[in-house]
Amino acid sequence: MEYVMGIDAGTSVVKATIFSLEGREVARAARIVPITNPESYMAEEDLQDVWMAALVPSPSH
DSSP states (O other): OOEEEEEEEOSSEEEEEEEETTSOEEEEEEEEOOOBOSSTTOOBOOHHHHHHHHHSOEEOO
16 A cells, blocks of 8 residues: 655654555654753754654554
């Protein structure tokens, strides 16, 4: 079978959903990405954390 995967790399979570070519959802997963605050007015994400979350998401169902 062939599938299509969509990845949403948001501010604090990376979500991925896999669909069949007919549009049926096959699987869904999400992983939280840590945010650091080096200063009270700053928020940062490590891009390596975002990349790893996209590669190996945790199953949510």
